[in-house]
Every structure is written in C-alpha cells, then in structure tokens.
Amino acid sequence: MRIYITADMEGVTGLVDADDVQPGGRDYERGRLMMAEDVNAAVRGAVAAGATEVTVNDAHGPMRNLVPEALHPAARLLRGKPKQMLMLEGLGPEHDAVICVGYHARAGELGVLSHSFMGHEIEDMWLDGRPVGEIGLAQATAAALGVPVVVLTGDDRACAEMTAWDDSVTTVAVKYARDRFAAGLRPSDEARTAIEEAVASRLAAPLPAPSPTPEPAALTVRWQSASVASTLLGIPGVTSTDARTVQARGALPGLYRLFGVWMRVAASLTNQQPYC
Template identity: 50%
Template sequence: MKTLISVDMEGISGIVHPTETHPDRHDYERGRALMTAEANAVVAGVLDADPAAEVRVADAHGPYRNLLPEQLDRRARLVRGKPRPLGMLAGLDEHTDAVLLIGYHVRAGGGPGVMAHTMNGEILDVRVAGRSLGEIGLNAAMAGHLGVPVVLLSGDDAACAELADLVPLAATVAVKEALGMAAAVMPHPEETRGRLRRAAAEAVARYEDVPPLVLTGPLDVEVDLAGPHAVDLATLVPGVSRARGARTVAFTAQDYAAAYRLILLLAQLATIKPG
C-alpha cells in the first residue's frame, strides 16, 4: 500500500490562533511540535494496518517547512518545501492508494471554524462547476482526478462536516469543537493522538470502500479575490477573464488537473502587493 498524509496546521489539536501557526510569532515552535506529534500518530496508524506500507508525509502549511524532520517517524518519507508540483498534495501520484488530510480547516465563509480560510487568505471563494470548494474540496478532487480517495480527515467539527458533505464514506476525526475564528473546545492532545492512530488504521484498511471525488471536465471555475490588484494580475494569465463584480475572475479548464494548477497559480499571484 502507498499512502500520502497531507498535514496542515490550523486543524491540529491544541491550536486556535495564528500566533501558533506563523513562523514569526512567539507560539510557533509549540505549534510545530503539536503538528509533528499528530502526524506521527497518523503514520503509526497507517503502519498498524499495513506494516509494509509506503508512507509519505507532505508538510502542507504555509511555507511547507513546519514539521520537525528530526522528530518525524523515521518510517515515513517527508515532502518539504515550496514551490512544488501539486502543492499540498506533493508526493501524490496515480499509484497512491489513499490520501489522509490531517489538521485541515474549513473553507473561507464556512463554519464557524478555527482560522477558516481558503489557501492564503487572499481568496474569498473558489467555485468549480458552481460548487464552492476550500482546501478540503480542492485537494480531495485533485486526488480523485488520479483515482485516489481521501479516506480520513482531521480538524475541527466544521472541517469534518465539509469533507462529509463531499465524500460521505470517508472517516473524520473532530479534534476540537469550533467556537469561532480563534476559539475551540478540545480534549487533551494525547487523547486526540490515540483517536487519530486508531482512525487512520481503520480508514486505510477500508480504502477500497471509499470512492474518489471526481469532477469531470470541462469545468467552469470562478475565483473571488480579496484585492483588486490581484484581479488585475490574474487577468494577465491566458484564459482568465474578469467576471461579475470587481473581485471575480473566471476561466474554463479542460480537466480538473488543469483547474487545480491554475487555482494554485492565482493564489500565489494574489499575494503580490502593488509596487
């Protein structure tokens, strides 16, 4: 078996505030330790189910350099750094059997959810074939394009509900109950890690029962951007045009992989500020 564990940070147990997720903030090192410990619990669960499994762990938060390599389970291979193909799903290919999304958060406009956003805070919404998708849906559909199911997600209760709506047969572990953007009720992190280990083992054992999320092309895509400067930059990309209102750009992709790549590019363009 070959698995990819994509690990974000906002949905990790114990984390509720940007000071715990940003490299320039005082609580970041503590957040990194919590993130790494939770990733290790999931690696252990996958290997409980299949000791011979090939396990890749993609660091999928911010700079993609958050997990502590020297503390990660040595049986896993770490995918680290950016830019890179497939972004949060780097390491995924058509030979992968299952994807596990750990520490994920609800999309912008969803929730209430802890640190709800889509990709980088500069994107207000992404609609693919009329359906609003955040990082959970965008990544699940990219895995599905390659025929790979998302079998497990962990995060707050809103994030779990978001995946359940898209992939009803996938397993979820709510590691905290969101009270708002920066507040939640949660169990002790060690209790959460035990639950994650058991859930990961159960999820990968039944991966063949979970259908991939497949969005067939051609696909009409709309992206709402926070800044008008980002809209100006986006329309420099061939095939991208202004749509309704002052914040929205649109394009048509022949398949989901092309849509995903262009959405990643627009997210990066949106971080460029006027000179």
Template identity: 40%
Template structure:
C-alpha cells in the same frame, strides 16, 4: 501500498490562533511540536494496518517547512519546501493508494470554524462548476482526479462536516469543537493522537469501500479575490477573464487537474502587492 498524508496546521488539536501557526510569532514552536506529533500518530496507525506500507508525509502548511524532521517517525518520507508540483498534495501520483488530510480547516466564510480560509487570506471563494470549494474540496477532488480515495480527515467539527459532504463514507476525527475563528473546545493532544492512530488504521482497512471524489471536466471556475489589484494581475494569465465586478475572475479548464494548477497560480499571484 503507498499512502500520502497531507498535514496542515490550523486543524491540529489545541491550535486556535495565528500566533501558533505563523513562523514569525512567539507560539509557533509549540504549534510545530503538536503538528509533528499528530503526523506521527497517523503514521503509526497506517503501519498498524499495513506494516509494509510506503508512507509519504506532506508538510502542507504555509511555508511547507513546519514539521520537525528529526522528530518525525523515521519510517515515513517527508515532503517539505516550496514551490513544488501539486502544492499540498506533492508526491501524489497514479501509484498512490490512499490519501489522508490531517490538521485541515474549513473553507473561507465557513463558521464557526477555527482559522477558516481558502489557500490564503487573499482568496475569498473558489467555485468549480458552481460549487464552493475550500482546501478540503480542492485537494480531495485533485486526489479523485487520479482515482485515489481520501480516506481520513482530521480537524475541527466544521472541517469534518465539510469533508463528509464530499466523501460520506470516509473516516473523520474532530479533534476540537469550533467556537469561532480563534476559539475552540479541544481534546487533550494525547487523546487526539490516540484517536488519530485508531482512525488511520480503520481508514486504511476500509479504503476499498471509500470512492474517490470526482468532479468531471470540462469545468468553469470562478475565483473571488480580496483586492482589485489582484484581479489586474490575474487577467494577465491567458484564459483568465474579469467577471461580476472588481473582485472575481473566471476561466475554463479541460479537467480538474488543469483547474487545480491554475487556482494554485492565482493564489501565488495574489501575494504580489502593488509597488
């Protein structure tokens, strides 16, 4: 069986501040060590349950070059670098049997939630068929589009609740209790890793009873962008229109895969600043 583990950084135990997640800041190296160690705990749990599994670990934070390759469990394949198809889910295909979200965070405007945002600080909200979705919802629905269950999520308690609303039968591990955007009560990293290893094994064992999250097309999608100039760029994309004032664009997608890819493109366009 193939298991894809998508690992973000903001939801790792002990991490509460941008200095721990930004490659240009002083505390980033500690964040990388913590992130790699939690990924290893989950890999170990998968192999505890399925010794013959094929495990892909997807570095899914920022530059997608955070996990320390030399310290990662050698049994896993590491996906790193960008740009790449499907972004945080690179490697997901019809042969993937289960997906896990590790170190994930709540969507923009959620709270209290540690380092909550949606894709980037330039995206204020994404609504698919009227439902607000952050990275958890967008990635879960993309997996579901390929009939792949998301069986495990770890992060703060708010992220876990967000995921449980989408997939009530999946396993969650709250490695910290959010006090705010940059504050939490966190488990000791070793305790978090032990819980993650057990949870990963449990999630693999239970995967047949966890349904893939589905959002059927066709779909109407709205994206709220931080700056009006981002809207000016977005409407250059065929099919994207300006609605509701100066910060919202909308488009129609045949299915969730099309919606997911276009949201990814809008996220990238939003990083282009006026000259």
C-alpha cells in the same frame, strides 16, 4: 500499500490562534511539534494497517513547519516551496489513499482559523458552482488522480465540510470551534489515539473508488483585491465574472496547478498577513 498524507496546521490538536501556526508567533515552535504528533499518529495508523510507504507533504504556509527529526521514521517528508502542486505535491496514481491531517474550514465558515489558502485575500471559491475551500479542492484533485481521500482530521467544522463534500471520508474532530480563534479541545493523547485508530481502521477496510469531477471543471475565485483579479486576466484562459472574481475551465489536476499560479501572482501584489 502506499499512503499519502497532506498535513496542514490550523486543524491540528490544541492550536487556535495565528501565533500557534505562523513562524515568529510566540507559540509557533510548540505548534509545529503538535503538528508532528498529529502526523505521527496518522503514520502509526497507516503502518498498523500494512502501509509499506508513507509520504508526508508539509502543506502549511512556508511548508517548512514539520521538524524532520520529530517525524515517525516510516514517513518520507516533502518539505519547502515552491511546490507546483501545493498541498498535494508528490501525489500520484501510484498512491492508494490520501489522509488529510490538520485541515480547516473554508473562508466564510466559522471554524478555527478558517480561510481558503491565502487568509483574507481569497473571499470565496467555487468548483462548478459549489462553494469549495482547501478540503473540497484537495478531494476533487485527488479523485482526478484516481486516489481516494479516506480520512480527514481537524476541527468539527472542517469535519462537517468534508462530510458534506464526500460522506465516504472518515473524519476525526480534534477540537470543537467556539469561534474563529477559540475552541474546546480534546485532550491531546485522546485526539492522537483517535487519529491513529481511525486511520488504521479505514485503511484496513476496502478503499472506495473515487468519483472524479466531470470535465471541464470550472474554478471560480473571488479575491479581496480587484487588482489581483485584473492582473490574472493576463493569463490565457482566465475570464472575469465581476471586478474581483475570475474563472478558468479545465481538467483537474491541471486546474489545481493553475490555481497555484494565481496565488503566486496574488502574493506578488499583496503583502498582508492572514487572519486579520
């Protein structure tokens, strides 16, 4: 059994603030070790269920957050950027299941450190008219590759977002949002035990067949900056619905990769810190 773990940071046990998850933040070094512990719990669960290979993609920010020597020895780490497939780099039909560790709610939701991919640069996103963030887009892209998302960990709002998108996914809430930068925390050991047990239990059961999004899918993104939207219109196939909103149609996972190009264009035009 080959398992793929995509690891974000905002939804990790105990982390609530930008200083916990951004390089240079006063608690970032602690945060990256907390991230490794959540990932390790998922790896232990996968190994207990019989996984023969576990790939971990460091999917947060600079994608160099996980300290390699802090990871479980069964994990094979994908680290650094650029990655053409972003938070799903290295995922393919040869994998049996996807586990999302440390995920967070989409922009506009009152979850811990909630945003969609680029802090406040992306105001809203839709997939076929349905509000979407990192959670929904990851699930839809994995399904297009023929791989089901089976477990997600994060705060309670992230878990609720995953359940609303695909209620077959087992969720583990490691904290409970009080506001965007405040949460009630589960004790660390309790949270990691819950992650390990959820992964082991879910992978020991029959895995669901994913239901891909009908093609062609429409991905729509509203940016904070009209300049970003205007520049993206230079990419073939990109259209606008208003001065700050662009759309493209196509098949996943290609549409997900195209979205990565959009973000690189946006990053070249803006220089604002997330979570402002």
